[in-house]
Amino acid sequence: MSTTRIKVSKSVHLAKIENQNNRQVTFSKRRNGVFKKANELVVMTGAEVGIIVCPQGSKPYSFGHPNVNETINKYVGEERTPSPSDIDDKYVQMFRKANSRALNTRLSSLQDQLDFALKLKSKLKQMNKNVESQQEWFKGPIEKMNYTEASMLNEGLEDLLLKVKNNGTERGYGYKNGKWKAE
Amino acid sequence: MSTTRIKVSKSVHLAKIENQNNRQVTFSKRRNGVFKKANELVVMTGAEVGIIVCPQGSKPYSFGHPNVNETINKYVGEERTPSPSDIDDKYVQMFRKANSRALNTRLSSLQDQLDFALKLKSKLKQMNKNVESQQEWFKGPIEKMNYTEASMLNEGLEDLLLKVKNNGTERGYGYKNGKWKAE
DNA sequence: GGACCTATTTATAATTG
């Protein structure tokens, strides 16, 4: 019994993995782990979750929302008719929409694109006026947008952002046979 | 004792928790779990990660990047001088910036706000012209923005989005004494 | 790269203070 057993393990030395191959393998495994945990959070608590993971020197992976398996779809399908006074419900719907985009659903129909362009057009005019006075910009009318308008604006821009960035190569994630996979 | 103890064991029945109190408790614990896993992913693999979690009917929690404890800060501090040809590095920096925003760092100085307003101003003029022809909108010059410009634009709008949405009450997360806490 | 194994570490549901 002389020696104490040197049990280095425990608390896996939280530090960057130097070996490139190991780092890559760990990245894949743990990325899946995070997405899986996020999915469980979504399903079990009804929360809305969006995640972007970008490995060094590569394209981003995104996770969002549960529109991936039956149980989840069932929950998402529970879209109540929006009552104008229910701000929370509105908020949840916004996130639902934003996260759909993260899964490459985005503004898919031409009508959607037109609606967005029209809304954007009027907002831009307001914004443009205020930008002239620079310092006043943050006090401008954009702050008076309601949340739905603002999120649409933001959503459309993010959509373009993705196009600019990677020509539509962002990877989304789908759940199939118990595993999260790029699709 | 009549009843069998409902021991859901094994494969924790992935379904929405009906009891509100349990759901809330689980939400807190698992949200922390996801953030912790994400942090490990960041530190171990050097990936950039951004997460938004929105519980039903409440304000969002965000996680982004490791600028929270010494080890992590040390890694983040490793900011190489940007070599103009290194597109990966540029990308990583973009995410660093975007995730800083998620942690409420955002455009903090007046100078930042002015820079952003100036960039936005010129972009808006281009965009506005194209919006006139509606259907052509997605083919407009905004698609020709480089990524840095586009992300700045997007970032600023998200910033405003947050203001519109919750009057600056978004919660960020910080790591302290081994635990993730809202700050 | 991915699928499978397995020894170990880690997360967490339930519980109590």
Added chain:
DNA sequence: TCAATTATAAATAGGTC
């Protein structure tokens, strides 16, 4: 509400194919 505990389930590093 939050903190600590603990029995159990799950995640995963490192290996093999």
